[in-house]
Amino acid sequence: MVAKRPYHHGNLKAALLRAAVELIAEVGPAAFTLREVARRAGISHNAPYRHFREKDELLAAVATEGFERLADALGKPRKATRARKANPALRRFQASGLAYVRFALRSPEHLLVMFDWPLAPDRYPELSAASKRAFSVLVELVEAAQSEGSLPAGDAVALACVAWSLVHGVAKLAIARRLPFQSQSRILRFAAQAIQALYEGMGPKQPVSR
Amino acid sequence: MVAKRPYHHGNLKAALLRAAVELIAEVGPAAFTLREVARRAGISHNAPYRHFREKDELLAAVATEGFERLADALGKPRKATRARKANPALRRFQASGLAYVRFALRSPEHLLVMFDWPLAPDRYPELSAASKRAFSVLVELVEAAQSEGSLPAGDAVALACVAWSLVHGVAKLAIARRLPFQSQSRILRFAAQAIQALYEGMGPKQPVSR
DNA sequence: CCTCAGTGTTGACAGTGTCCACATCCAAAG
DNA sequence: CTTTGGATGTGGACACTGTCAACACTGAGG
Numbered sequence: 001m002v003a004k005r006p007y008h009h010g011n012l013k014a015a016l017l018r019a020a021v022e023l024i025a026e027v028g029p030a031a032f033t034l035r036e037v038a039r040r041a042g043i044s045h046n047a048p049y050r051h052f053r054e055k056d057e058l059l060a061a062v063a064t065e066g067f068e069r070l071a072d073a074l075g076k077p078r079k080a081t082r083a084r085k086a087n088p089a090l091r092r093f094q095a096s097g098l099a100y101v102r103f104a105l106r107s108p109e110h111l112l113v114m115f116d117w118p119l120a121p122d123r124y125p126e127l128s129a130a131s132k133r134a135f136s137v138l139v140e141l142v143e144a145a146q147s148e149g150s151l152p153a154g155d156a157v158a159l160a161c162v163a164w165s166l167v168h169g170v171a172k173l174a175i176a177r178r179l180p181f182q183s184q185s186r187i188l189r190f191a192a193q194a195i196q197a198l199y200e201g202m203g204p205k206q207p208v209s210r
Numbered sequence: 211m212v213a214k215r216p217y218h219h220g221n222l223k224a225a226l227l228r229a230a231v232e233l234i235a236e237v238g239p240a241a242f243t244l245r246e247v248a249r250r251a252g253i254s255h256n257a258p259y260r261h262f263r264e265k266d267e268l269l270a271a272v273a274t275e276g277f278e279r280l281a282d283a284l285g286k287p288r289k290a291t292r293a294r295k296a297n298p299a300l301r302r303f304q305a306s307g308l309a310y311v312r313f314a315l316r317s318p319e320h321l322l323v324m325f326d327w328p329l330a331p332d333r334y335p336e337l338s339a340a341s342k343r344a345f346s347v348l349v350e351l352v353e354a355a356q357s358e359g360s361l362p363a364g365d366a367v368a369l370a371c372v373a374w375s376l377v378h379g380v381a382k383l384a385i386a387r388r389l390p391f392q393s394q395s396r397i398l399r400f401a402a403q404a405i406q407a408l409y410e411g412m413g414p415k416q417p418v419s420r
Numbered sequence: 421c422c423t424c425a426g427t428g429t430t431g432a433c434a435g436t437g438t439c440c441a442c443a444t445c446c447a448a449a450g
Numbered sequence: 451c452t453t454t455g456g457a458t459g460t461g462g463a464c465a466c467t468g469t470c471a472a473c474a475c476t477g478a479g480g
Binding site for chain 1: 435436437438439
């Protein structure tokens with residue numbers, strides 16, 4: 001029983017987070033307005049300040065939520081990869097790349113705030129912790145593939161950054177509608193090709209000069 | 211002789227563009243303010259409206275300038291690649307990837323407005339024309355490498371998008387300071403590695419399963 | 421010399437983020 | 451059971467923003 005909003009809302013913080021995500025989805029982070037969020041939550045324009053120090057702290061909460069969901073999406077295999085024979089760690093690594101793009105397509109509003117909004121990391125320690133955690137998930141996937149032998153030994157962080165750059169680029173260009181593909185399935189197919197290209201090389205199978 | 215700003219400024223439009231780029235470099239596009247630009251140009255807060263319909267049109271002009279410079283940077287080889295023996299087109303293609311990242315490091319304010327600011331493309335036709343032009347430079351580089359044989363035949367646009375995604379990801383993560391490298395030279399070295407990895411494949415030289 | 425289009429200015433308005441003082445509620449102390 | 455204090459929500463205020471309308475200055479062409 002949540003009652004009928006007598007004076008104290010009960011769980012305003014969560015409601016504000018939800019409303020914020022919806023508003024960002026509609027108008028983008030730039031046109032996002034604290035007062036409009038308050039309006040949608042049916043409260044006064046000052047109530048949010050009891051739960052967030054300032055506008056940016058609400059955005060930071062959205063970004064934190066985003067990094068947590070992203071870490072989940074990366075870590076958890078999509079469907080129980082049924083008894084893969086070869087290179088399961090590589091498989092999971094590549095799947096996580098697709099998951100990154102899928103996350104971006106499903107929650108573009110989160111990705112926008114996570115990467116395109118200037119939030120001082122030292123002011124929002126939970127946010128930077130969440131982002132570090134998500135990155136470490138990626139590094140672990142790389143290390144697993146390395147010890148499996150399906151990725152070259154060496155600086156796992158650097159390897160992870162290369163892979164990250166590729167899928168991040170695909171994700172950002174996709175949600176900015178800069179790629180010449182419309183449907184989400186076409187975009188995901190393209191992402192899979194890109195990931196494959198990064199692993200196998202995009203050069204011709206028979207190098208011209210050797 | 212430009213005189214001493216009598217009443218008519220003379221070339222306010224250009225001055226506003228310069229001031230806008232500087233301001234974005236300092237505070238980012240989100241905190242960018244039309245009135246502050248006017249202050250820096252030493253004019254009233256309404257003078258910009260004689261040259262730009264609205265705030266976003268000034269931003270769009272910045273973005274347009276950015277795409278034009280980017281197209282130049284991609285198209286023109288950095289230093290006259292002295293008498294390359296093999297695969298000159300491939301060389302130029304890879305160099306253009308580095309140029310993309312170099313452009314981002316040199317002009318992060320332009321890149322931010324170009325890709326992270328929501329500008330209705332139909333409201334600013336010059337902007338979308340400039341962005342199309344820049345993309346076509348990239349596609350031409352791909353096609354040249356294809357006819358040289360150093361890239362596989364097939365959809366040049368898709369190939370270009372893969373390469374674009376990689377360098378765009380590197381560029382965006384770099385200027386957002388998300389990569390674990392500090393100096394510009396380290397970042398450029400990393401970018402070169404990533405480009406090389408995309409061409410040769412990041413898998414082990416001796417594939418584990420074949 | 422006049423005029424008039426282009427350029428710059430002043431003043432206004434609604435909307436924003438944030439501060440302050442005040443109102444309301446719930447739970448624990450007495 | 452009352453009291454009371456901390457947490458939560460409200461209303462008003464302020465400086466600032468983007469944008470509009472009316473007005474002022476200027477220089478080139480009649």
